[in-house]
């Protein structure tokens with residue numbers, strides 16, 4: 370089913386001075402896949418993700434994202450992807466509708482596209498009554514769902530999610546994951562970092578970074594088998610225990 374490579378890296382490396390934040394990582398992600406990118410704090414996930422998004426140049430190695438080279442075609446990469454993080458969020462002082470229009474406009478979508486798709490989106494999210502309210506008035510779970518929907522509004526090939534569900538309750542996280550599945554079913558590739566191991570179980574495949582390297586990469590069921598573990602939490606703990614690096 371998953372055969373077309375949408376992300377391909379080979380020996381991708383990023384050094385800051387003499388510190389190697391991302392150390393020779395090589396992996397592929399397939400179109401339509403939900404790919405979990407795990408690692409303890411400071412393992413190098415954000416640094417790697419920034420390179421994949423065309424926001425930071427690698428020190429060495431290769432990466433092709435949606436057919437584009439991370440050294441030479443960063444603008445094309447940026448137009449082919451969506452991005453959402455816990456920190457980056459919506460404009461609180463704009464309404465729901467204004468936020469959607471703003472982001473869709475940045476990606477050069479036509480007024481007709483924006484209008485039609487906004488109506489569908491508001492209906493799907495049950496946000497019709499809130500469309501002209503300021504985003505700051507929405508509960509956190511709704512904001513996250515809206516932020517995700519905005520990140521995929523322009524129909525990118527890949528969406529990068531950096532700890533998208535931080536700080537929300539398990540029920541809301543589950544609902545958020547329903548949106549992720551729906552997006553993946555339309556062919557959008559999901560690249561997601563998370564610290565929640567129940568979310569790791571929802572991914573097609575998961576990679577686990579330790580000290581800048583990818584130490585394990587497979588489906589959750591195969592990883593559990595490989596590490597003789599009952600849960601992804603156990604797999605993660607076994608690997609994270611080896612880490613010599615910790616967050617600041």
Ligand SMILES: Nc1ncnc2c1ncn2[C@@H]1O[C@H](COP(=O)(O)OP(=O)(O)OP(=O)(O)O)[C@@H](O)[C@H]1O
Pocket residue numbers: 385388390408409410411412413414415416417614615616617
């Ligand atoms: N601009 C920079 N200059 C120097 N060191 C950096 C820079 N950016 C990141 N690092 C270091 O690289 C390492 C990896 O950081 P990174 O933020 O990629 O980890 P992470 O896996 O995303 O962690 P977290 O889960 O805490 O976000 C850390 O030791 C960090 O201090």
